Amino acid sequence: xxxxxxxxxxxxxxxxxxxxxxxxxxxxxxxxxxxxxxxxxxxxxxxxxxxxxxxxxxxxxxxxxxxxxxxxxxxxxxxxxxxxxxxx
Amino acid sequence: xxxxxxxxxxxxxxxxxxxxxxxxxxxxxxxxxxxxxxxxxxxxxxxxxxxxxxxxxxxxxxxxxxxxxxxxxxxxxxxxxxxxxxxxxxxxxxxxxxxxxxxxxxxxxxxxxxxxxxxxxxxxxxxxxxxxxxxxxxxxxxxxxxxxxxxxxxxxxxxxxxxxxxxxxxxxxxxxxxxxxxxxxxxxxxxxxxxxxxxxxxxxxxxxxxxxxxxxxxxxxxxxxxxxxxxxxxxxxxxxxxxxxxxxxxxxxxxxxxxxxxxxxxxxxxxxxxxxxxxxxxxxxxxxxxxxxxxxxxxxxxxxxxxxxxxxxxxxxxxxxxxxxxxxxxxxxxxxxxxxxxxxxxxxxxxxxxxxxxxxxxxxxxxxxxxxxxxxxxxxxxxxxxxxxxxxxxxxxxxxxxxxxxxxxxxxxxxxxxxxxxx
Numbered sequence: 243x244x245x246x247x248x249x250x251x252x253x254x255x256x257x258x259x260x261x262x263x264x265x266x267x268x269x270x271x272x273x274x275x276x277x278x279x280x281x282x283x284x285x286x287x288x289x290x291x292x293x294x295x296x297x298x299x300x301x302x303x304x305x306x307x308x309x310x311x312x313x314x315x316x317x318x319x320x321x322x323x324x325x326x327x328x329x330x
Numbered sequence: 331x332x333x334x335x336x337x338x339x340x341x342x343x344x345x346x347x348x349x350x351x352x353x354x355x356x357x358x359x360x361x362x363x364x365x366x367x368x369x370x371x372x373x374x375x376x377x378x379x380x381x382x383x384x385x386x387x388x389x390x391x392x393x394x395x396x397x398x399x400x401x402x403x404x405x406x407x408x409x410x411x412x413x414x415x416x417x418x419x420x421x422x423x424x425x426x427x428x429x430x431x432x433x434x435x436x437x438x439x440x441x442x443x444x445x446x447x448x449x450x451x452x453x454x455x456x457x458x459x460x461x462x463x464x465x466x467x468x469x470x471x472x473x474x475x476x477x478x479x480x481x482x483x484x485x486x487x488x489x490x491x492x493x494x495x496x497x498x499x500x501x502x503x504x505x506x507x508x509x510x511x512x513x514x515x516x517x518x519x520x521x522x523x524x525x526x527x528x529x530x531x532x533x534x535x536x537x538x539x540x541x542x543x544x545x546x547x548x549x550x551x552x553x554x555x556x557x558x559x560x561x562x563x564x565x566x567x568x569x570x571x572x573x574x575x576x577x578x579x580x581x582x583x584x585x586x587x588x589x590x591x592x593x594x595x596x597x598x599x600x601x602x603x604x605x606x607x608x609x610x611x612x613x614x615x616x617x618x619x620x621x622x623x624x625x626x627x628x629x630x631x632x633x634x635x636x637x638x639x640x641x642x643x644x645x646x647x648x649x650x651x652x653x654x655x656x657x658x659x660x661x662x663x664x665x666x667x668x669x670x671x672x673x674x675x676x677x678x679x680x681x682x683x684x685x686x687x688x689x690x691x692x693x694x695x696x697x698x699x700x701x702x703x704x705x706x707x708x709x710x711x712x713x714x715x716x717x718x719x720x721x722x723x724x725x726x727x728x729x730x731x732x733x734x735x736x737x738x739x740x741x742x743x744x745x746x747x748x749x750x751x752x753x
Contacts, residue, residue, distance in 0.1 A: 290617075293608050294608070297608055298608070299606060299607070299608050
């Protein structure tokens, strides 16, 4: 999957868990996800949805505020996991 | 499956004496992995886990409760709880066998004659002697502090002929610690203990062991006859009631509770790992809200037992350190009730945790027999917890004692109160 495709699919999945955002076009990648309505329960569901979609596995330690600070932060972690999987 | 010969000397797990087990978790985890590797086979074939126990022997863990001065690890009850928990997560049968051995070791170390300790404890620490507990007897229904068969005293030796319907690991043990009536003229409640090595005993196997779970414990019946020197009788001041109340029962309950907790905790960790594994979880049930609640309740059960056990063991270790075995705290109703409650709570909640886990995991993930996800085996194993030793007896005792423990406080409150009093 190309970086562009990853980003596009990521945004699609993410928006399902942001009640304040109705489509990917509206999403600001550097906005606070908590501010957009992502609470800790949705965060768990979001990680699981991303795992199902991308075939990666987030470590337990990923469930922190830093990971979910912004969409960019979360996407960066996803990409890191993808790369680790590709080289693993 | 690994056998001891397969493991190179450098791979063997060993424990350092005088160091808390909590600081030797890697060694514990390695040992648990060895147990886990054979647990399904032990269960399937109803056989004693000799390979696993050989590894435990080689590691030094058989000597956890042997004082360092006799070559042991010098462990506390907090160490006992942790050791039991980690071993229990690998193989509950092995953990229970080790638990009961440790219980006997504690009794010998604290209440045995100097000569018995010097002769026996180094062997235990070296892994050469696995001691089985002989306390069951026909006609008394599992009541610990009474005995029927009497010792016969003959010069400086004692002769025994003991028939026990339930002896964990009896046919594999290197030695036996048996409850006996003091002599033919004594009352049933006048109990002493005697140690006998297997090689001086004539042993006849009794009833076979074929049960729902903990099949590896091979707790069939045994008849033991023999003669040993009198210094192998354990009959300290305060009698067996003191041995039982301060040492034997607390050690047993701590180690069993730890073992059961480990089995339940292990089952939970395996299920959660499957739920997190991207491939495996496609075959598992989705964690919707009902699923999340079920898992939360399993965690509640496990967290509760863990807290209770850790608190009990720590309070006990502290009491022993501050006041020794003759502390009035260890004779109090508050202590006896707490000791009973530990066993009851751990047995009920550990089983409940796995029962709920099985309900969550369903047919494919829990009810089906599966080496990779042994929830079904944990369920069968843990159903024994409330029965061995019967919770019903403990509950009746606790309830009646509670009537005369109006303060209903943790026993350490009593310790703290005593420590605050001017000397």
